[in-house]
Amino acid sequence: MSLRIENLSLREVQKLVLLSQRLPASKFVGTARNATLTAIEHLGYIQIDTISVIERAHHHTLYNRNPSYQAAHIQELIADKKVYEYWAHAASFLPMVDFRFSLPRKHAIASGKQKHWFKQDAKLMDLVTARIKAEGPLMAKDFDKKGIKFGEWKTAPTKQALENLFMQGELMITKRVNFHKVYDLTERVLPSSINTTTPTQEEYGRFLITNYLRANGVGTLQEMTYLLKHTKAIVTGALKQMLVHGEIAQVRVADSDYYVLPESLELLNKPLSRKKLHILSPFDNLLIQRKRTSAIFGFDYLLECYVPQHKRKYGYFSLPILWNGKLVARMDSKVDRKKEIFHIHQLTLEASLKNKEKFAAALNKELKSFLMFNKCTAVRLHTTSPSSFQEYFEQSYPELLS
Template identity: 60%
Template sequence: MSETLSIQEAQKLVLLSHNLPPSQQKGKAIEHTLSSIENLGYIQIDTISTVQRAHHHTLWSRNPKYQNSHLEELVAKKKVFEYWSHAAAYLPMKDYKYSLPRKNALLTGAQKHWFKKDIELMKSVMNRIDKEGPLMAKDFVHKEKVREWGSKPAKQALENLYMQGELMISYRKNFHKVYDLTERVLPEGIDRSVPTQQEYLRYLIKSYLRANGIGQAAEISYLLKNTKPFITKALNEMHSSGELLLVTVNGSGYYTFPQSLTLLNKPLNKAKLKILSPFDNLLIQRKRMQILFDYDYQIECYIPEKKRKYGYFSLPILWNGKLMARMDCKADRKTSILHINHLALEEGVKDRAAFAIALCNELKGFTQFNNCSEIQVHKTSPSDFKTDLQGMLK
């Protein structure tokens, strides 16, 4: 028999596992940044800078004292490293060994990278970095014009060497990757043993459930090719041994740790509003958000402008324990203005005045986080909410 959770209990368990909204914190801010990365398992890196980039935004959502310099400092201290999760990401250095299955698969050819391997060029690139130290793609001369990102031969060689584990990112310079030999980037004493398949599967399961509270095989194996059957088997084994519980939410089964259910005894700060990144770990699986939070979300920067309903880069808004709105905005760094191009409320927002107060409180910090000092509201849905919001922002 599985235990039944109401949808409200499931939502609460998910949010508390994500530390959203964040609980009160003591100690150094950078320590909370590291603990957030270790709890979530990864922080997705994204290049879009309409507002602060996703990796900064996701961490700021969980650590109000977050500084953009934290990631650079943690990389320098060898506490986190860059590699691939379901996308480019910052990962906890303590989990380094679990990046090795993918690296080895790419090294041996069991898994294909999107760039073809030029073995001689790769050897040449490795030799230069070995002798000269860390280098960027632009340090390799290429005379011919190329159109596509990453299509310069040296860039392809660097990325192949990076993905198969022979190079790592030692730091970034103006957001450009700086590559170095793996042995010069890794800290002393780091575990470099390749996990067994069973160890790797258990790591995937435990990492996902720690960060997300509850999960299914399809969610845990998200964008990991050919892993779902093995994840399913491992979940069944962990459930049979009592390591995991199977709970029912709206008729569907989810796995969780027995101790995770104690989170339901903790309060959730529903009054606190959080403006989230489209690439936040909470939201990255859109189907899951629709099922558990009844929130149909799509980032629209990748679709033609005429087909956009909410705007280029709408940010999900968490309030009252639910995803209650989305806000398309842009930070104009030259004028220090945060433009709210379109704020759209969900039908579930009954107390618009309370929502407006919570939003204005959060916008103060969000505006500063985006290096802006002024807010301009251009459009809201419903349209009459614009007047209410503008009045409170004055």
């Protein structure tokens, strides 16, 4: 029989989401690297992004789940075959224990049922595979022909072949060198102990539901299938079965219905530390679905690096700030790596933020750690909105100012 909880308040759902996202981070036992692996396995994926105006998104997201995080952890976990690269809703680091659940997408791309960006050139793909088989792991540049240049938005044919082979599962990424992918045959990368059986549709649907709800607290069908092609029917069928057997429950929040794991509701009995402030990546798992962020936290967010400069309101790369259990501000940031200065070009507070003095103290306390994470020794605050907040900031920890 299905379990149904009639109502949860918005504040309760916010708490449930944050505790499920492990913000703030849970205490860990063991090594810092194991804590990083635990975070990846719990969240299900960590999105990779190329933007590097501050520390890259995957490092940033893990830093917020593991205070002892080090950038070397990911490559070490890949080398240990505990983590691998593939596609979630975007390019991501994924836990190796879940490898078999990447197979439905790979098979769909290989069979042509699901399209990828590049057309498949079977002859070139065979040649690329043969070289890697004979020579060992290779990068795209190892296939480049000297003197041939491609336009800004064009990709070399051999790189397209590598990406197609990667997306359909014949190649995997063994590591990155200066952020360039190194490809090898999947059979040489996978640990021998890993389960490589293709999940049934029911197994796949149950995995998508359980994986999402464990990491996010609550979710809708649209959220659980976000940017995952051809999965809505599969997830819909699994939801019906799991509801009947009481494996998931439904909750109503305001005028919306969400699904939840019954055991996750126990998190509502745990305290949520609201003093800790988090400076979040635009690609953080908490924020990646903007409509959800707006519905649950009342925070409308747009990453404006993709917006023409004259249309930007908050800046090129504004970082949402979580404090007191709410998203209360955003700061447009950039690192000057040569001078080791962290620039806050614009810090904008939400109108709902009332206790600016306590917020300023919490922000400056977190900035001490965040500057170290970004290999900076000083911060320079350029403008604030409202402008009066700059005084609170400067009075809190003046030793940080450059």
